[in-house]
Amino acid sequence: GQSLEQPSEVTAVEGAIVQINCTYQTSGFYGLSWYQQHDGGAPTFLSYNALDGLEETGRFSSFLSRSDSYGYLLLQELQMKDSASYFCAVKSGGKLIFGQGTELSVKP
């Protein structure tokens, strides 16, 4: 079977750094993606890791360790607008398998 695990909720304060972890178990792995979703709206793509290591895009970074079947999303200099749900997703064949999402609450 295929499964992804991520924390259901994370709370942090404005300006802080937060890390959202994702562990996965899949048959056939091509890469790990992260998506952001505000208030049940359309999910939007944040990042993709096909190889081990850290990818940085502005305030957001994503890490992958294929040997550990583990990845994380790192959000720096948190802003109130970062309050949203964050989903990790495994690329398996021609489709994505999504985790259940982590709801991030940023407090002033």
Place this chain on the structure above:
Amino acid sequence: NAGVTQTPKFQVLKTGQSMTLQCAQDMNHNSMYWYRQDPGMGLRLIYYSASEGTTDKGEVPNGYNVSRLNKREFSLRLESAAPSQTSVYFCASSEGGGGSNEQFFGPGTRLTVL
């Protein structure tokens, strides 16, 4: 570019009624997808179409049918709606093939089955 559009935005059905959710994309993408999202849950793949003329089942295909009408349009049909199909339905598209398979999502259809 409108991106991915979905109609309708909201719908209420009675048990046993049928309906078709429409999805269109103007990005010339090869692949299209239908997901459902239940409260507090991730996105579960219902059906997808890797390219025009092909469709495949996802994780939760029971009770649904799809049609890839052409490269732009991918519709989802509920033949006999059930309360368990109350959900938010998202359509998405991507270039397909290698790379990140970055998916672009529509705004969703909020469906309630009474």
